[in-house]
Amino acid sequence: MTSRYLSKNYVEETRFGFWFLRSHTWQHHVLRVAINDLRSLFSEPLPDAPVLLDAGCGQGKSFKLLQQVFAPGRLIGVDADPHSLEMSREEATRQHLAVELIGSDCATLDLPDASVDIVFCHQTFHHLVEQHHALQAFYRVLKPGGYLLFAESTEAYIDTWVIRWLFRHPMHVQKSAEAYLQMLREQGFEFAAQNVSYPYLWWSRATDFGLLERWGLRQPKPVGQREETLVNCVARKPLRSAAP
Secondary structure, three states: OOOOOOOOOOOOHHHHHHOOOOOOOHHHHHHHHHHHHHHHOOOOOOOOOEEEEEEOOOOOOOOHHHHHHHHOOEEEEOOOOOHHHHHHHHHHOOOOOEEEEOOHHHHHHHOOOOEEEEEEEEHHHHHEEEEHHHHHHHHHHHHEEEEEEEEEOOOOOOOOOOHHHHOOOOOHHHHOOOHHHHHHHHHHEEEOHHHEEEEOOOHHOOOOOHHHHOOOOHHOOOOOOOOOEEEEEEEEEOOOOOOO
């Protein structure tokens, strides 16, 4: 099958994956939960009417939630898949939202330096082959003091038989939670412990989906005693700094 994507930096989703990204489960149990959690990780007040970039906007199901939580003055969506962008355009129209859409690879963002207040990168990074280049692009387009809202599934979740069967990912670039955080630090982003969370949601435990815990047959392991399946981080570009 010939890829419809604009870039080889992004691994094309399966048919099931494409369907899942417009499902109620995705919107309610994944997107909504992640956006609310990221909002809670801010140490400072939100920027007023920020320029917000949704990096890997997919089918636009995040637009309404981002508008409600962050009240952006300008909302930009970027995705490498033309069909997803068309569906994003339809979603923005349906929600009566003004969204600028860009067909682009995250590693080669066609946006000016220091032009964005917030980059929202939710469950996109583990699809990217050139992760370091994408992170450099995020850093470049962010204004000094701007925020990267980073929410990712880790290798412990991606490298399970259920996920391998239903979805498609570049397995050679998958990372642990700590490895993702170290990548953010090496790029120059700043964050503290209060800006990081490790959600241990039922859907991220592909071995049993948390059923043993819900049935009272097992106690959940605390942070530090388990292999994290998700990591959320609000990372800030320093006010006065040059990219590494």
